[in-house]
Amino acid sequence: MVDEMDAGAPYEERRAYERSRLIIDVYFNGADATGIASTKDIGAGGLYMNTKADLPEGAVLTLRIPFNDGQQVVINAEVVYSNPGHGVGVKFQGLTDKDRALMERELPSP
Numbered sequence: 001m002v003d004e005m006d007a008g009a010p011y012e013e014r015r016a017y018e019r020s021r022l023i024i025d026v027y028f029n030g031a032d033a034t035g036i037a038s039t040k041d042i043g044a045g046g047l048y049m050n051t052k053a054d055l056p057e058g059a060v061l062t063l064r065i066p067f068n069d070g071q072q073v074v075i076n077a078e079v080v081y082s083n084p085g086h087g088v089g090v091k092f093q094g095l096t097d098k099d100r101a102l103m104e105r106e107l108p109s110p
Contacts (some may be wrong), residue, residue, distance in 0.1 A: 031059035046091040
């Protein structure tokens, strides 16, 4: 699914999916950068990750999000918001039903 966004609303109000406040390490690769970032919040539609890496809006990243019991989600995500030197907000691309179910099981309710 694609997040529906209303250009006039603050970013948090434009999300199609709720996000949980959860801090976990996320591994990313793309836009000439590779690293580990911590999440600020995460949901089935995307996440915000704290990173000093320069990741411009529109960049596509591959993310690996580890969960309990060795389970993980590997997904492409587009940078939709960039706060250089602090972090980025990303929107997941092509999240499978299996990965969505895993995330819904593992993430706390918002």
